[in-house]
Amino acid sequence: MDDMFRFADELGPDKIIHLTEPSLGLRAILVVDNVAAGPSIGGARMAPDVGVEECFRLARAMTFKNAAAGLRHGGGKAVIVGDPAMPPEEKERVIRAFARAVGDIEDYIIGPDMGTDERCMAWTWDEIGRSVGLPREIGGIPLDEIGATGFGLSIAAEVAQDFCAVTLEGAHVAVQGFGSVGRHAARFLAQKGAVLVAASDSKGCVVDPSGLDVPALAALKAAGKSVVDYESGTKGAREAIVDVPCDIWIPAARPDVITMQNVERLNTLLVLQGANIPVTHDAERALVERGVLVVPDFIANAGGVICAAVEYAGGTETGALQIIEEKLRRNTRSVLESAQHEGIAPREAALRLAGERVRRAMTYRRKF
Numbered sequence: 001m002d003d004m005f006r007f008a009d010e011l012g013p014d015k016i017i018h019l020t021e022p023s024l025g026l027r028a029i030l031v032v033d034n035v036a037a038g039p040s041i042g043g044a045r046m047a048p049d050v051g052v053e054e055c056f057r058l059a060r061a062m063t064f065k066n067a068a069a070g071l072r073h074g075g076g077k078a079v080i081v082g083d084p085a086m087p088p089e090e091k092e093r094v095i096r097a098f099a100r101a102v103g104d105i106e107d108y109i110i111g112p113d114m115g116t117d118e119r120c121m122a123w124t125w126d127e128i129g130r131s132v133g134l135p136r137e138i139g140g141i142p143l144d145e146i147g148a149t150g151f152g153l154s155i156a157a158e159v160a161q162d163f164c165a166v167t168l169e170g171a172h173v174a175v176q177g178f179g180s181v182g183r184h185a186a187r188f189l190a191q192k193g194a195v196l197v198a199a200s201d202s203k204g205c206v207v208d209p210s211g212l213d214v215p216a217l218a219a220l221k222a223a224g225k226s227v228v229d230y231e232s233g234t235k236g237a238r239e240a241i242v243d244v245p246c247d248i249w250i251p252a253a254r255p256d257v258i259t260m261q262n263v264e265r266l267n268t269l270l271v272l273q274g275a276n277i278p279v280t281h282d283a284e285r286a287l288v289e290r291g292v293l294v295v296p297d298f299i300a301n302a303g304g305v306i307c308a309a310v311e312y313a314g315g316t317e318t319g320a321l322q323i324i325e326e327k328l329r330r331n332t333r334s335v336l337e338s339a340q341h342e343g344i345a346p347r348e349a350a351l352r353l354a355g356e357r358v359r360r361a362m363t364y365r366r367k368f
């Protein structure tokens, strides 16, 4: 018999809900994992091949990310089955149907994720008045435009200098995935004296040990071109970014891009995880054993959700950046110090920090 409660443990999930509305083309799953700290915030992901297991894993990751960031929010996630590139009218119909379906589930606040964007968040706001990542015109703080996550990564890098042999001034940086997260991380790190020596996107990779021009690369991407259209440097396949010797390597594209098959090729001192779950567990362990400092995803890339939480609470863009800086600085230091003192991997220290916070929050809730 199928084990209906296979995901259940002492933290959650609080609920798993199937949402279907055949006449409107809606097939979705919502997992509200843990709401001890407050209503859950998590993205709604649209992709053709999403399922309940992925949704649960992402919801749990949000529980830990929000707890580690000390937000007044628990973790949740939704997945909507569909091609994100479907015709706009159809997409609006599906997203609006999804918003209405979660309308009564007040402990879930919808955020953007892969396949959904600020326009989708505006539709959900229009339906139920409960979403984050809204366009500026209706009071949102456009987190990808301001580079909330990339900014947070640059703060994590600043702290990491005290725990490895990297000095930001002159540090060589390679960025896999020159999108919202990657290009802003490169921009903020360049402001701190680092040099971008390699960048990749889905089309390929460009490398120049003497330095790439970050604004010029960003302008290429904004014009719909690829980093391989950059006027100088050595061009290669997108996998070539793994081999580039550097001080800081930033995955900012897809999950599981570093595995036991390619981890030996990484030639860096610090891995700052911009993407979610970019390195498999065994590969991450191999890196740590080799003495590479790894700042785990749910610590390093929390800038986006912190920004979303500030927006939800009615804060400003300037306030959001200040809070991201304060939280990223404190949490990165706390995790790296624990890891160093106890001789454990940063991820283990981070999971402990987040787990303790969730459990403590749970003790404050009514039990009867």
Ligand code: NAD
Residues within 6 Å of the ligand: 114, 143, 144, 148, 149, 176, 177, 178, 179, 180, 181, 182, 200, 201, 202, 203, 238, 252, 253, 254, 255, 274, 275, 276, 301, 302, 303, 304, 305
């Ligand atoms: P994005 O779509 O803006 O950018 C992704 C970039 O990666 C694109 O330039 C794309 O061409 C490139 N890419 C895709 N596949 C690639 C591959 N195999 N090799 C190299 N490049 C590849 O996405 P984003 O918002 O920057 O998000 C990037 C990652 O960070 C995702 O995993 C996302 O879940 C995670 N993340 C994003 C935020 C945020 O604030 N946007 C916050 C936390 C985590």
